[in-house]
Each structure stands twice: as structure tokens, then as C-alpha cells.
Amino acid sequence: MPKKIVAFGEVMMRLQVPGYKLLTQANTLQYSFSGTGVNVAAAMIKLGYDGYLVTKLPTNPLGDAAISYLQRLGIERNLINRGGKSVGMYFLENGFGHRASRVTYTNRLETSFNTASLSDYDLESIAELADIVHFCGIALSMGSNVRESMKVLAKKVKEKGGIVCFDCNYRPSLWDGGYSKAKPHYEDMLTLSDIVMMNEKDAMHILEMKTPKTSREEQLIDLIPKVATNFDIQTIAGTHRTINRDNTHSLLGYMYKDQMFHFSEHLSFSVYDRIGAGDAYTSGILHGELSRFSPKKTVQFAAAAGMLACTIVGDSPMSTETEILSAIMGTIEDIKR
Amino acid sequence: MPKKIVAFGEVMMRLQVPGYKLLTQANTLQYSFSGTGVNVAAAMIKLGYDGYLVTKLPTNPLGDAAISYLQRLGIERNLINRGGKSVGMYFLENGFGHRASRVTYTNRLETSFNTASLSDYDLESIAELADIVHFCGIALSMGSNVRESMKVLAKKVKEKGGIVCFDCNYRPSLWDGGYSKAKPHYEDMLTLSDIVMMNEKDAMHILEMKTPKTSREEQLIDLIPKVATNFDIQTIAGTHRTINRDNTHSLLGYMYKDQMFHFSEHLSFSVYDRIGAGDAYTSGILHGELSRFSPKKTVQFAAAAGMLACTIVGDSPMSTETEILSAIMGTIEDIKR
Amino acid sequence: MPKKIVAFGEVMMRLQVPGYKLLTQANTLQYSFSGTGVNVAAAMIKLGYDGYLVTKLPTNPLGDAAISYLQRLGIERNLINRGGKSVGMYFLENGFGHRASRVTYTNRLETSFNTASLSDYDLESIAELADIVHFCGIALSMGSNVRESMKVLAKKVKEKGGIVCFDCNYRPSLWDGGYSKAKPHYEDMLTLSDIVMMNEKDAMHILEMKTPKTSREEQLIDLIPKVATNFDIQTIAGTHRTINRDNTHSLLGYMYKDQMFHFSEHLSFSVYDRIGAGDAYTSGILHGELSRFSPKKTVQFAAAAGMLACTIVGDSPMSTETEILSAIMGTIEDIKR
Amino acid sequence: MPKKIVAFGEVMMRLQVPGYKLLTQANTLQYSFSGTGVNVAAAMIKLGYDGYLVTKLPTNPLGDAAISYLQRLGIERNLINRGGKSVGMYFLENGFGHRASRVTYTNRLETSFNTASLSDYDLESIAELADIVHFCGIALSMGSNVRESMKVLAKKVKEKGGIVCFDCNYRPSLWDGGYSKAKPHYEDMLTLSDIVMMNEKDAMHILEMKTPKTSREEQLIDLIPKVATNFDIQTIAGTHRTINRDNTHSLLGYMYKDQMFHFSEHLSFSVYDRIGAGDAYTSGILHGELSRFSPKKTVQFAAAAGMLACTIVGDSPMSTETEILSAIMGTIEDIKR
Amino acid sequence: MPKKIVAFGEVMMRLQVPGYKLLTQANTLQYSFSGTGVNVAAAMIKLGYDGYLVTKLPTNPLGDAAISYLQRLGIERNLINRGGKSVGMYFLENGFGHRASRVTYTNRLETSFNTASLSDYDLESIAELADIVHFCGIALSMGSNVRESMKVLAKKVKEKGGIVCFDCNYRPSLWDGGYSKAKPHYEDMLTLSDIVMMNEKDAMHILEMKTPKTSREEQLIDLIPKVATNFDIQTIAGTHRTINRDNTHSLLGYMYKDQMFHFSEHLSFSVYDRIGAGDAYTSGILHGELSRFSPKKTVQFAAAAGMLACTIVGDSPMSTETEILSAIMGTIEDIKR
């Protein structure tokens, strides 16, 4: 029986201008449905798990379309509540070279998910079902009812013996009060978590930790062990990513566990669609931990999963374990027949 | 110097599933920008007028895209305020035969236009500029600030000697309190108007007028003269439209002026995209009145304009006076070379 | 708990030339996955049931794509066996007016489904799960192993108290030996069935029954009761369909039950995509029977379901009970907002 | 050995707005290459003949694209001269219902074909090769060098025993001097022709013939025999076509031969793309004559060929003899599997 | 009040094969409307100016489409004359790697613009309106009437105190007599100009100037000051551009003013669509000069504008001042949210 991964999070409708036109130039859009929770669940399904999403979607054709799309990814529909008024949306204009991609959000706060309350979800049964539950920090900015549902569900899963995974993601534009308003909620989630995705910037900005170090690597090595200790977290992992001049990105993955750091190779690779690469990295860490890979193998696997996600159209990772393992080697293969 | 038509209204982003798929089946959308005001202004530009829109659009790529689209239609951008958070949107799934088209709205109330206040518009200058100003009743449902802007602008245009045109359109789902809440605002606008688009149903439902008659035609002939008298309206016009079994629609236009009714022929025609046909009819009435056509010719012209708008892709009418006049004859021409 | 509908049948990849070009003129295809079983399961899911498919698909990207597509329709993947070499395919060129649509099949006999054997399916568990099992007669032509699986599964479901539904469909080009070779296998299935889809032509051609009547209606009324008696079938249903000159089709549905005939209205309607209409009719009969509709309502419902399926892109019906009930009235509605 | 059909005429690049948008609304075009000669040659190839085109195309990527397209239709490239500056082009906006299709030409007179001279073609060899040569009257308007090539080639083919077919097509906008300037050239071609496509309007307008009759049918029956006699033409054929209100066209074909008129059934049918239907009718007449069909069968066959051409995307007919023969019956078939 | 930029030049219809197919392989085209004047006006509008085009377009659907497209870019339609026969066109096949892009022109000389005469434009009012007028050297090859309009308009603008900008562009295939025929006309324009776009090659080839230097940089530094002196030009600017093996281009911008050279950084960047990059550079120089940027900042700004134009689909630049300023830094940003 495959393990059950439950992600809690919003479904976002991605409305993308095809090719490299701007919204002012084009007249068609490609749409799909994603979100951190969707991406993590979809990636885990490709790795052989059962994937669920706890969310709320409106009872209209947009909600129906979202569910069809999630089902196509293999996500079970039975934990999804229906109701409310709308789906979250973002418009994506692809960048090229020195012109950056642009994302324009609409109506974040009025969506079905962000106006859902605790009672919309049967959290008891969900906690019973889940082997792992995944949360993303961005959802913490969506108001007190969303925050309440997150914390209650995390607590219940922990009580039932499940693993709580928290991605310490932070979007500045979504917090009126800035870091100081966000900090206590991130701390609450960290206290409840077993596996955390973050890096030194999150420690410095969200948790307001100080370090005398100046390079990113030294800051990481200084701060992450303190986070692990302070919040009693089993595993912390994350990436350093840079954009190069020749249309490639570079990625270094790390994982801190049992008081030791493990790093992936420095990977450099061509990027087709970078959204969702972080979620692929998360799924790689989760799979490595669940499969009892060595920490070194886990972080390599996660980095390769992140790299391959950048070669896939759309936000949701689509690679199997076999494909990721063969990409760890870093060779580019000819046509597979 | 062409006369200046100023429409006050919201710009809606239309997101249409191409062909006949449902949102759950497709993955692309075609987008354009429309709205009653946009449609009337665009139609009048095609008829030789200068067309303006008074509206508010966000300062983001969606707002930029909307303005580019309006400019393509020939609408001047200089009366458009920038700011607020979002553009109104609707998703359209085309029906076929016995399966009706479906429209799904998102976030009506939080848009830039619906949260704009009186001070966002330089109403004085707008009133100075306008030969005709056009309003749509649907905007009355959008809250007190929108209503205030409408009434103030209508009053100012009237004071400057301009013509006020009001389309008595009503969308039930948008009024919490139903007709009784809406009625006083419609009455305010009718009192300020010179040309009104409506039919007997509006009189009975919105204005709560009674009639002993049972057929639509008789109700119309009973009620419309009373509306004209009650609110001192120069011209009232509208249509009766029916959907036939063989994929055609039928249209009968009427105009009431100087205490007389005038009717178009009964037109029957194939329909490609019926949205915007009512706005084309409005533009036909306005053009006929401004051009001092005979009432009979005006109503024929307006009906033909409405018919041709149903053969045009998108909401905004695209036909010239020459094309509409030749369609009055009702013959279907072979290829024009 | 919704009832569980299990369909046994092949997944076909439909490769359709977009619009009205021929394969010699075009260079793109639209693909989807269907088949009688897929269509019936998908239609029943839309009507509120849980839908399963018993089939076999290859472990390659085409098999993956088929499963993603089935999941999008809501079909559960857990009864699908993986293995074998290929997916069944058909190319579709849309007809227009007096030019008929054309279907070109490839490689029917070498597909994973048609080379699967009894042991590929866990028929015991499937029979345990199924409230209804559905079979299509076309599969009988695919060889002895497919026929064996069909008969064994039908018998097991019947033993467990489930309902067996058999669609008496026959494709002449697929039987080398013609009707005489097919007859005993159809008789075996009829003997095991509770609900059968067929009409008088099937009785005359496949079952070699004779009738002195000459009109289709009289032949139907003469023969169907004899079939019901001979094979002890609870419900037999089917349609008479004609293609009209003005791009519309006409449909008359019938149902024979408890020794009485019930007929739908004669429906005439525009057709966008007629493939799958018969499967929609089947789903309407099944839903009516399971919901204990009156026979008259059931046959009306099934006919309306068949009509609406002709307005939907692709083979698989997509209409809800509400939509079908409102179509029974036969009115064509304006845009639904 | 199939007979060899040689068409003399210009290749036109057709640039069509997809769907029903106007050029001011769209941003993509579909292109193909056609022309009366191309259409007749392509139609004859589908009917089993070898088809050639005598024309001139520029030595640039547009000329290359034209030749690739002609080859796809099966037209041999070896009689095509290369040189000159450009390809003829027309833009097509599809009409819908009461909105007529629109064709916009560019640069007719400067094209490679219209600036070609007699010496560009090896007319001696062409005449040797041709069993039939086909000309279209529109080319007569393109200047004296084109006219000279036409007349010389017609004469040479006649001398070698080949059949000369002339389509009496006339495009008013292309003749500066009107009918009186055109008349002598049409008379020259008629004198050289064995099979002529025309109807009573051509006789009245181009040949300035008079008739006391008022209905089209009577005028036809009065005038065509006189044309046949005056110019010693073996076979004259043509059509009466009308556009109906319900998106269908009606077609009546006639053929006059051996001093007798033969008429097709009155056909009524849905139309997808009417351009090229006349050329399909021509090909039907030629095939009937070459196959020694009875005159009645020939005219029926030609009318059905014209009808089917209206169901085919693009200008060039694509139907086989089998398909046309089955369409003569007028039944609309279900899907062909 | 924004300054008014008036460009004089032809509108070209760009017909581009999508993706990387050749014209012989594809069947669709994407169309847009551009030209040096269009590009410079559009770029200046994005930078906050009012942009006008002086041109002539036919009164047919192609002319209408061109005007709609210009309006979408924000260009005012009121200086555009209507009449003549056709729009200039070019077909574009995108190159890839070692396969160069190909442009095929049609009918340059017969277009509405190239057959327009002095009296088609109200040059007096245009000169009154313009703060800057822009000309491109390519138009000089189009015949004496175009040349006359250019020189008269330049003179009138200069008299009214406006700035004359001349782009010394030269297309060899368009001059029958070669450089010697072109030279006097370029000299006439240079004499009238305040700001000139050119580099050392133009000085050597068009103006037949000699230099003993061998490297491009030395030739530039030797010759440009002489041009500035000879023709009394305030500012001369231009670029050196090279194509690298790895799908990037390199760009060095220069500006010569007040007897000093200023150079941009050497920029290297990925290129999506290089057409129009020179016009973006021109707009950067004009904006820097009008905004009284330091010469160093102006040339940096212009080079970044040129670089960003290579990342934009289509010929016309679309970048704002903010975007260009941030690109000067040369960092590639992650997704902008």
C-alpha cells in the first residue's frame, strides 16, 4: 500500500500567455491549475504515493475545471470541499533572456480557499488518513481562518503519528504588517513540524535571527542548526539558486539532519519553466526520507528532481523515480526510443 | 468634426473557451475586453463618431492589456483613470444547439471600476466634452459610489446640453435586495435620460408597473408610453428577441418617439456570437437619432445593426453604416471581391 | 455512498483532424481517449456515480496519457491492468453536410486490451465491487480471450447480485465469419444480462430472427418482446436515429420493460459530435432504472442525454442530471449567467 | 495510361483569416495556393487523371512554397516556369449568415504570371502533351502578353487534336474598358474551344446578346444554343446557384450538347467553403465527357462534384469518383468506418 | 503635456511563419504591422510621449487592419492618409542557429505609401504639431515623390523649431543605381538633420568617405566627427552588433555629441526577435536627449533599449523607462510578482 501524502493549500488557476508575448500583445491564454500543495501532491504521485489535496473550490464551472485538472494529475477529489465564490488566479507572461517573467495575481483574499473556515474540513478524518501532511508558509498570510485550519490540522496529524512538512515560503507583498506580523505564525508552524524547507534568508528575515557571517553558505551553516535546535526539527532542507547569463540556472541543494549538513552537486541546466521547481525539490526530500535513502542520496535526488521540474511545462513536476535517478548523473541523453 | 460619444462603464475581460469545449475539457482561452460601454463606444466609432470611455483600470499588465485592446477598437484612452486592484472578468463557454452558453463571473465587486469614487473622474471636463453620454443599468448594482458617479455625470451632461442615454438593463443576481432596492436608482436615471433602452419587462419588473395585457406586444404598447410620460423621456427603444429551434434567432425592434411606435421588420438570422447585439441596437438608435433618420429607418437600422453584431466574433460590433444599410434589405450576398 | 459502475472495455485513442480538413490536407490532430466503456463510466460519473474501467493499457507514454485522460473524466485507475504493446487508435475526419465523417482504425487486434487474458484481471474483486457491470458487443469480435473474460466477469457479477448491462453493438468489418460466427457469443451475453441495449436490426441480423413487418417501428414491436422472453431480460432499450438534410438529427428512444413499450418524444436537434451519443443514451437508461424513475421518464431522460451528448466535444458525455432534465423540455435557453 | 489535363493559369496565394474574425480583429492567417487552373487540375487528379499546370512563379521562398503546395495536390512541377517578382495573393475573411465573405486582392498585375511572355513557356511541347487544356476567362484581363499565350496555346492544342476547355468567367473590376474591351478576346477563345463553361448572364453581358425572355431559365434556353452555333462549340455547361436564408445554397447544373439541354436535380446543401465549387463542376463535366457518361449522368455528376466541393476546406476539390457518385443520390451518410 | 513624436514612413505588414518552419513546410502565418516609423513611434509612446505616424494606407480591409494595429500600439490615426492600392508586405521565416532568418518582400513600389505624393499630406499642420520628426533612409529609395515629401517635411519642421532625426539606413537591393544614385539624397537629409543614426559603414559606403583605419572602432572615431562637421549635426549615434556562436548577440552603442564620443557597455544577450532593435536604440537616444540625460546615460539607456527589444515578440519595442533602466544593470531577474 503506497503511503498517503496530504497537502493543504490553495488551488491557483494559472493563465499563461503562450510563447513570449506580453498580455498587451496576445489574445490567447493557456490555463492549468497548480499551487504548492497541488505540485507536491502531484510530484509524490509520480513517485508512487497516493496524493490528496485539502482545499475548497467553488461549485461552478471553474471549480469543476480545477477538479478535472487535479484528477488528471492523479489527485484524489474526496478531501476537497465545494463552495465559496472563486478560484485564485494568476496571469503569467514568460520572460526571455534579460526580460524577466511577470506574474499578476487577482483577487487573492476573496477565494473559496481563503474564506474557508475550520468547519469546512473534516480534519479528524484527514489526520487519520495522512502519513504526511504538507503546508506552505504563503497560506499563513491569507487570514486567521486559514491559519487556524493549518495549525489545527498540523497538530492533529502529529498526534496521530503522521509527519508534518512545512515549507517556510514567504511572499512579502501579502503581509500588511511585514515580517513582525508573520513571525509568530511561522514559529507556531515550525514548532509543529518534522521536515522544514527553508534557507538562511528565511531564518534572518522571518525569524529575525542574526549572524556575523557574510556569505550565503556561511550564513546557512551558522543559522540552520540553531533553527533545528530551537524548534526541534528533524530535517531541514533547501536550495541556493542563481540565474546565469547564458539562459541557464544553477542549483545547490542542502539537507541538515542529525546535526550534519549534506550538499548536492552544483547543478547547471537549461530552464524551460521554473515555477514548481521548489516543490519538486520538496518532493525529492520527502521521497528520500520515506525511502530511507542516505542523506547524500536524498539531497542529490531532490536537486535532480528540482532540475528536471525546470524542463517540464507547467508548475507540477512530472518525473518518475527512474527518470530522476538517471538525471543525478548529469549526462544529457539522446532520444529515448 | 465627428460628435463625441462618452460611455461610462466597466471594462470586462472576456475569457472564452475556443470552439465548443467546456472549461473542464479545454486548456486554452481567448481573451478580449468588452462591456456595455466599450461596445457602444466601439460601435459608434465604426459609425464615424469619436468614442470615449470613462472607467478605471488597474496599473498592472491586465490594465495595460485592456487599454491596448480599447485603443485597437479606436477608443481614446485619455478619460480612463488608472488604479485599484483588478479588472472585471467573465468566463464564457459557448453553447451549441440545445446546450446553452454559460457565463461565469469572478470578483465583480472588488474591481478597480466598482471601487472607484466620484473624485477619480474629472466629471466636469467629461461633461464639457460629451455630445452623448451612455450608461447601463447593470452598473447601478455595483454600489453607492458607482451610482453616485453615474447620477452626477448624467446631471452634468444634461446641464451642458448633452444627450443622456440610459440602458435599463437589469441583472437579478447582482441585487441583494431585488427589484425594490433597485427601483429608486433606475427611476433617478430615467428622470435624467433623453434616450432609454428598455422593454415591457423592465417596466413591469423594475418599475413595478401593472398592465392587464397578456401578450408581450400589447404589454409593450400599454406600458412604454406611460414610462415616457412619467419620466419625460424623448425616445424609448428596445427589442423582442426569440431563439428558434434551427440555430437562428428572431428579432423585432421598436422605437417609441413623439407618442408613436415604430417597428422594424421581423428579422430571422443565423447567430455566431450573440453577446453585444443589444449594444449594437443601441448604437443604431443613437446613430439614427443623431443623423435625423426617420423613426422607421432608425429602428430598421438599429435592428439590422443588432443582427449583424450576431455575426461578428466578440462582444463589440464592427459594422459600418454602409454594411448595416445593405443588411436592412435582408438579402445574403455572395463573396464581396 | 454512490453506486459503483464498472465498465469492461477497450480504451481507444481518438486522433481527430481539427475542423473540417481531411488527413491529406491537415498537419495537426487532437487526441483524446474513449471507447464505449469509457463513455458509459464517464457519463455515470457526471450523474453522481463512482465509475471504474476494467481494461489493459501498455506501460509506455501512450498508456500513461490514456490513464491521465481517464482520471480527468473521474474514472478510477485501480482496476486497470498495465502491460502489452499498444493502445487501440482511430483517426477521425469530420464530415460536413453531404460529406460524411470518416473513421480509420489501426491495429485493432494487437492492442494490450485485445491480447489480455483472463488472468490479467482480478475478476473476483471486481465482481465484489460492482453494482453494475457494462459490456459492449463489439468487444466480442476481438478474440476468444476477450470473450472469455467478458463471460466470466458477467457471470461473477450476476452471482454477486450485481446488474449486468450489455450493449448489443455489432461492427460487421470485425467479424471474419459474419453474423453466424458472432451469434452464439451474443446469445451467451444476452443470457447473462439484465439490461440490454439493442433494436430490431440487431434482432434480425445478429439473432437471425424473422418478422413479417416492414416498418422499423412494427419490427421493433414484434421482435423485442421475443428477445426479452427468450433470454429472460428485464429491460431492453434503444433508439431510432435519422440524419436530416438541414444538419440536424432526429432521435426516438424506446424502452421495453414489464412487457410494455415506452417511447420518448421525437427529438430533432443540431449535432456537433455524434460519437458517444448511444453511450449517453445507455447511461440515461441505467440512471433512470437505478433512480426508479417511471419508465416514461427514464426513456425521456435517456433520449435527452443522447441529444445533449451530440452537443459536446469528444466521445464522452459531460451532462449532469440537472442539465439533462432541463433539456427534456426541449427549449433552447439563452446564455446562462 | 491516364489522360493528361493541362491547365493554364495563375497560382494565387490564399491568405485566410481563420474562423469568422475580420482582418482588423485577428492576428493569424492560413495560407494555401489555388486558382482556377490549380483547382481544375487538382480535381482531375482526384478523378484519376495526370494534372499539369502551365504557369510562372518567382524563384523565392513564396514560389517554392507554391510549388510544394501544388505537388501535395499531385500537380506535376515540370511545366512551371520560374522567374519574375511575385505571386498573386488574396486575403479572405469568412462571412457568416447575413455578413458576406470578403476577398481583398493585392498586386494582380505585377505578378510573375501576369508579366510572363509567350517565350516563357514551351508551348509546342505542352500542346504535344495535353489531352485537354483548360483556360479561365479571368486571365484574359491580365494584359496582352497573357492573352497572347492563351490564344497561341489553345490553337496549338487544337491543332494537335487535344480538347480546349474555356471557362467564360468574368471579373468586372479587372477590365478598365468594361465588357466592350473584353468581348473580342472572349470571342477569340470561344472560337477555339470545344467545351465551354458559362450561363445566360455571360452571353448577355460579355457577348452582348439580346433575349426577350425574363426568367433565368428561359434566357438560358434561348441564348446558349445560339452561342454553341455561333462559335461551333461542342458542349456548353454551367450552373444556376442561389443562397438561401438557412445557411444552405441551391444548385442547378445544366449541359447543352448535340442541340439538347440536360439538367441536374435541384440540389440544396450546407456550405463550408464555396470557393472552387465552379471548378469542381467543370471537372465533373470534363470527367463525364472523357468517360462517355450519358449527358444526364454527366450533369448530375458535375453538380454533385460542385456540391461536395462546398464541403471541403480550401479552394481545390478533393473528392473521388466513388464519393461523387454516392453523393448524386443525395443521402447524407452516417460516419464511414 | 507629453512631447509629440511624428514619424514619417511606410507601414509594412509582417507575415511571419510561426516557430521555425519554412514557408514550404507551414500553412499558417502570424501578421502584424510595423516599419521603422511605426517602431520608433511605438517605442516613444511606451516612454511616455505622444506618437504619430505620417503615412498612407489603402481604404480596404488591409488598411483598416493596419490602423487597428497602430492604434493598439497607441499611435494616433489622424495623420494617416487613406487611398492607393496596397500595403507593403514582407514574409519572415525565422532562422535557428546556423540557419539564418529570411525576409521575402512583395510589391514594394506599388504600395499606397510609395505612390503617395506631397499633396496627400497636410505637411504644414504636421510640422506645427511635431516636436520631433523621424525619417528613415530606406524611404529615400522609394522614388522621387517620397523623397520630395521627406525633404519638404524635414525643412518645415526645422523651420518651426522642431528636431529632425534621420536614420541613415540603406538597403542595397532597393537602389538601381547603387550608392552613387543614393548619395545626394542622403546628403540632403543629413543637412536638414539634428540627430542622425549611422555608423562608419554608412560614412564609407553612402557618403564615400575614406579612412586609412582598418578596425571598425578606429574607422568610427575617424569618420563620424567629420560627418558631424560636414553636415552640422548635433548628435550622431549608432551601434556595432555581432552574432555569436551560442545564440547570443553582442551590442556596443556609441553617441557622438559636443565633439566627444560616449560608449555603452559591451552587452551580450539572448535574442528572440531582433527586428526593430535598431529602432529601439533610436528611441533610447531620442528619450535621453529629450530628458537631458548625461550622454553616458543616454547611450547606456539606448543600448539597453535595443537589448530588450530583442526579447520582445514582433518589430515594435514595448519596454518602459523603468524596465530599461533596470536592464542597464545587466542582471537577469527572477520572476516579477
Added chain:
Amino acid sequence: MPKKIVAFGEVMMRLQVPGYKLLTQANTLQYSFSGTGVNVAAAMIKLGYDGYLVTKLPTNPLGDAAISYLQRLGIERNLINRGGKSVGMYFLENGFGHRASRVTYTNRLETSFNTASLSDYDLESIAELADIVHFCGIALSMGSNVRESMKVLAKKVKEKGGIVCFDCNYRPSLWDGGYSKAKPHYEDMLTLSDIVMMNEKDAMHILEMKTPKTSREEQLIDLIPKVATNFDIQTIAGTHRTINRDNTHSLLGYMYKDQMFHFSEHLSFSVYDRIGAGDAYTSGILHGELSRFSPKKTVQFAAAAGMLACTIVGDSPMSTETEILSAIMGTIEDIKR
């Protein structure tokens, strides 16, 4: 009179997911027809030869579409036999960066070509016609009847004085018995061949030759002369190809003739579509040999042809001699106008 190149081989329908989606993500496919023989014939036609294909295609719409496509490439249809059941197909998912492209075949063995027998082809006439005949080793795996046709045709062409070219391609998945089963058939073909495409791997794996060398280059230089001697082959040629990290490929071409090796430059270049590059290389060798280029020029030309084929959409090369010669220089040109 151009020389006649006859290729013997299967026509494959290529069904490609557009862009970079997977089959599980997309819903459209682009189709074309190719195969080694098609590619070599098409490439030779572009180089000025007459190209023929000996193959068998079904008499259904897929066979018709294949022939239309071949004709578009200029391939003559008169050596193509019609009959059998199906066309070979492969699905292509484009890779990106570290994600490799994937090819999924269907039904190789049941196709018309692979079930054709000796008597389906008029080998005597074909041998009479052919100046060169081309075979691909992959066809040897398709069964004894295909092998028989290949050997008989090669022998007949050789007898008539034509040149036999054999591409020693080997696809492991297609041989049940592995190399040892394949070896005698490859040896038979090598014995009959004048020009052979292969490299050291083919010698080592298929021919089971041994070498003490370890680098690819040394192995090549050791083994190829022995192959030439053993089988008395006039010319052997091939490539070494590597995939680089930055989305480029590197290519080194070699040719062994008259006991000497000749090598091309090491080319590095961007790749759009690598399928068919080997066939382009073959066509370059053939053209060089037929044109009596120096061996050095031939191998350079062939390598440049292979490089350019990687910049062309689809399998079939499209470059002319002029284009290839200019690419030998290795410079990347700006837009060609």
C-alpha cells in the same frame, strides 16, 4: 537530366507533441511522414536530383495522407505500392535540456511495408530507373520478406550499373536474437554495397570485429579500413556526435575512400530537431560523390548538411546546395533579405 535516387524503405507517420509537453499533458499532435528513405530522397531532391521511394502504403486516408506529404517533398508517387493494413507510426515527445526526447513506436510489424512481399514491387523496372539505390539497416529487422526485397533489389541495381548505398543503422530493440541474428544480413548488404554509412561501433557490435584501441577515433581508424577491404566497399562514411551541456551538439564527419581518411571540421551548433541529421549527412556524401567533389569537400559538405538538418523542423532535410556551402564556413548570418 538530373540523376535518379531511389530509396527503399518504410514511411513512418511522426506524431509529435507540439512544444515541450508530455503526452500525458497535451491534447494535440503535429503529424508528418518520414523515414530514412523519405529523408534521403527529400534531401537529394533539394540538391537537384529526382527522388523516388519504393515502399507500400495502405489504401486508406492515412495512406493518401502519406502520399500527399511525400509529393509535397517532391517525391514521385509512381513506385509506391498500395495495399496492406497500416502505416508505421511513432510518437515523439520533445526533450528539453536534461530531459531527453522520447519516441514511442506502435505496431512496427503489421504495417503495409513490413508485410509486403517481393512481388509487390516491380524490381526490374526500379533497377532500370535507379542511378543510386539507398537502403537502411533498420529495415533488415522487419522480417524475411523485407530482407529478401532489399537484397534482390540491391543485386539488380548493381547488375544494371547503379550505385548501392547502405546505411548500417541498427536498432537493438527490433532484433529478438540480437547482433548474432542480424550479422549475416548486414554482411549480405555490405557485400552488395558501394557506399556505406557506419562507424566503429557498428563494426564492433554488428560485425563483431575486435580492436585493441580504446578511443573512438583510434577504433574508427583501425576498423573501417578492414571493413572496406573485407566487403570491397568503395566509400565508407559516418559521424561522431556528442551532446553538450549548453544545448548544443558537436559533430565530426569522416569519409574513408581510396584507403584514406578525410575528416570535417569539428562543428558545434544549436539543435532544434535532431531527427534526420544522419540522413542529411548521407545525402551530403552522395551528392559529393556524384558531383566529384574532393573527399575533403565532400565530408565538409556532408557535415554541414547534417548540421543544417538540425535547424529544420521535422525529419526531412530542406537545405539547398547553396545554403549548405555557405554553412561550411561556419559563420552565422544575419537576416537574409
